[in-house]
Amino acid sequence: MKFLTQQDFDEMSFRWKSRTFRTFPLQAEVKKDVPLIGYSLSAYDNSTTLTSGTPHVGLFVLVATVHDEKQNNFGKLIKFKNDMGVDCAIYLSNSSLRNGNGVNEMVKRGFYMEPDSQVIHKLQRYILLTKSDNFVPYVSYTGYSKAFNSFVLPDGLYNKDGKKLVVYDQRADDLPLDVNGSYTVWKNDIASHAVQYPIPAFALIVPFSSLLFPFVDLGTIFTHFYGLSSRGKTLLLQLAASVFGNGSDPRNSSQKSLISQWNATPVGLEGMAALYNGSIGLLDEIHKCDDKDFPNAIYALCGGINKARGKSTGALREQKSWVFPGLSSGEQSGLEKIAKTKEEATLGRLIRFLDIHIDGQIFTGLDDIEGERLATQLKGHCSNHYGHAARDFMQQLLNWANDYDSLRERINQEKEEMFSLVCPPDLSQAEVRVMHHFALFALAGRLAVQFNILPMTQAQVLSSVCHVRDIWLASMKAHHDKLIQQQAQKRDYVAILKDEIVNNLHLYQAATDTKPRSNCKGYYQLKRHSNEYNTYLLKPETFEEIFKGNDLDEVCEQLCEKKVLLRASDQFKRSHRISSVMGKNGNSASVRLYTITADIIDDPEETLEPELVLTAEERQLILEQRQGKG
Template sequence: MPPASAIEFGASSPDFQRTLLPHGFRYAADGDIERIVGVEKDGGKVWGRLCSPLEFVARTENASGTAPGLLIRIQTQNGNWNELSIPLSGLIGDELLRDLLDHGLRFVPVGRDATELKRLLVSVVCEKRARCVSHVGWYGDVFVLPDAIIGQSPGVRIVFQPTHTMEHAYRVGGTFGGWKREVAARVAGNSRLMFALSAAFVGPLLKLAQMDGGGFHFRGPSSTGKSTALHVAGSAWGGGGVSDFVCSWRATDNALEGLALIHNDTLLTLDEIAEVDPKAAFRAAYMLSNGKGKARFDKAARLRPGYEWRSSFLSTGEISLSAKIGEDGRIATAGQAVRVIDIPADAGCGMGLFEELHGFNRPGDLAVALRGATKRHYGHAARAFIAEIVKDVPGIASATRDAIATMVGQICPKECDGQVRRVASRFALAAHAGELATSFGVVPWSPGDAFAASRRCFEDWLRSRGGSGQKEIEDALDAVFGFLTRYASRFRPWEAPDHQIFDCAGYVRDTREGRAFYVFKSTFQNEICGRGGIDPDYAAETLARQGYLKRSSDGKRTRTERLPKIGNQRVYVIRISSGEDGDERAAAVSPEPR
């Protein structure tokens, strides 16, 4: 029998029951695992070292009884133990071996030793069972993080077991108290910073509120403090890397899908939208919010379902999402506008994003202090927030839905349309998240502070939007009147039909009542509407209801008109009366009253 000290070195705890190893493997006296490397002449087995101390805790599988794996514990060279759940499918190739090395297992990663280690992992039999979950976020009433399971699932142990090695920033550093003093307390009085930090807690509430994903985009010039808002919000969840918890917009569609999946039910922060391709921005606005990636075929030509997630994200940029999409000749749709909500970063106090400096001389000094603090203290707040939620998930869910309805009623103008109400509900959810964090003691704010910050940001959003009217109507009118204003020279004067015009778009005619544009069907459908992604029928119907489009006698949106030098043509007849009161669009293309 080996010395007791040698046995104790290899054991993680006195009461740990070692798993019986399969034939050809054994535990060494110092806790290492050995394998048979040969046979002596007399038939005796020759044993050699396979790997450093390794414990087998449980066999894992998902709720469907598939995705088998192992929950193991690895003793590092300094004597600490790392727990890791590994999918057995990872043994195909070398990715899993690299993961074991990264977690401190010492073995020869090539040749016969690597093959034998794989055989050991496949062959070992554990009596205990655990439920593996491959995604971050809610699993029932338990919240899964890469290194922590928050909450309890009676009768079964839950472990995080991704299908592939996953890089993440859900790290914990510094102290919770330090984060409260140096980060959360210093954002008080700053509506944008308080709102960003409140929005950081929205992710875990999306499921409870029964809301789809979505996010907010802080827009404004450089050096206004936009990136500071992302670092502040991200510090609630993690950090410790070069960019803390902040990711970049500069990514492919596939990479953005991966980021969304890793940040399911948590927070995704994306800095500087100018770095993303306009087409990718157009697709990402829907993809991130809708929570579903593209279905793909695997190497065996089998259709693999797309990833799914619930995404709460914060974004920054010098330009808006609609401006980025416009670089490619498109117009952002109303659906995108309510999924990625554009907030002016400048708070209007001459200090960029800041309003209260908390004793610092300049906004830049406070920004530097906040960035420094987020590098020292991170990852505590979100875990504390979730730990309170799991104590009463049904109760928090009911209170969240009630709070959203109440807050929407308080901040939404009575005459506003459904789209504005949808946006208001997102601001209300962020406000409620901040108020919950206050009541839980996660942030050192006073009751009502988070609501006030969210209301201020909502009112600024509504003001920058131009009112509470339906955005599809606004977009359609903007597209039509914008074209008529920019390309008025492409319309041939009715009184001068011989006037040569390159790329003629139609005719224009001035009367005592105003100005009439006779727009060719191809121009209206392909240029005015097609480039902006607007349905021509919807645009024409909008014009008709607003009194700008003259219908045909049978109610159709186009009319047959006898055009000079051309003859009968079906055209869209858009009429603008002289001196349209309060309508800047119409006034831009209407004639001076005669």
């Protein structure tokens, strides 16, 4: 059994068999002077003599036997002419041929066949039982196939000989991973310009790393470009898309672009991720992702496998897996997006979704007019010339070593060499993990130069990758410094509150006092049978003024953790009856106030930092102030 090349498939022609049939199965007549690939058939009625009547079925060729790597999904690939005379190809599973539904699918696609049950039955049996020397793989994924030592894309199987072999891919229309235009134009009018600038060069380098992922132990990671609008962020995704497929602008083009948008749920993004396996994941317009979905979406995309889900029968659906490098763009960073959900930007998210700030336009050194002109030219070329570079890289990579094991060994060895060049000293363990991805990007760029695909130098590759690396490391440092500052601020919340209460004790009155005071900041409650305070009750405006400029929810959470603020269920304010605030019918009103334990002053050793402990003289002064002696 041999693989069927695209050229063989295209050259297959249809022949008439004009002899009658009496016995089963139908036999295809092959003329000795006409070489045929596969079989052809035209069935007539059951007469014993030749007739010139209308055939019962149209022209078709049984192209090849089909099954996947696991010896499942057996069937036949059929090529036929429809009612319009157009060549069509269809996969018919053996099960559909056995249950009688197979040829109906051909009829739906325009295949001519008389509605005669005997003809239908014999035709299905003929297709089912006829053997072919040709083989077409049934695939449900893109990426490297270890069994075939080839790369699978929806349009074919690419091997080390540079041949495109036919595959049956039921998802062939899901992603525009195809080829169009001129490879020479792509090199001269896209790549040669983009590689002159570090960030556009990085966008061209990253897609090639996808073809190295099957040989290394790394997972999916996203590089996110963010900044002001009209700075070329979407163009970066178009450059990356043009390596594998259609690089048109998804917002302004009637073409089906390889670039998707963020307007999907985590479950929808999982389905998208399975399609991106072995190529490049490209997501534009981050603001279109629902804020509440975004934190989980990062894990969904970078998790590498979808969640187990059941069928209506109770059985589990087959789980899909993926690995690829991803590029994203938008006007806000991933950190800003997460902050809107009040969730913490965990380290796990920060090392899976790398924020890269685009400060200015992507073409450094050009003014806005020149940059816009170049961007317009590149956008046009990405829409018309694409897909060649990845396929060239596939062939040359497969010829770089003899088989999977030798390829894996060589790629990992050279990746470690690149790691020593891209990993600075004194990084955290999490940051070092990300450096392995940057090392793979650098290796992919180096190979693309070595394979004469990217018109740049090895030094330019390393400079581009390290430029983006440094932007990310700077953002990580800024985030880390901000966390330290916030932590320091959190430790001071109790001290700030204590100072404000102590300095304004004369503006607090007893909750039981019936006469209101001017400039009252709050109230206090006494412990039973004691002159000691139980709680301070701060008016909302007083509390907000004390912590002006801070996140009040965060302040309250920290004070609650230290048992300084007493909450009521899920509310930060408690309801208290205040005698000096009149309600309905002349009775005292119930008011919601921030309830602060008096231990913040009376017993500071238990709640405050050591340096905030009061002296005996300070304690006495406070007690005198409470009793109106101060």
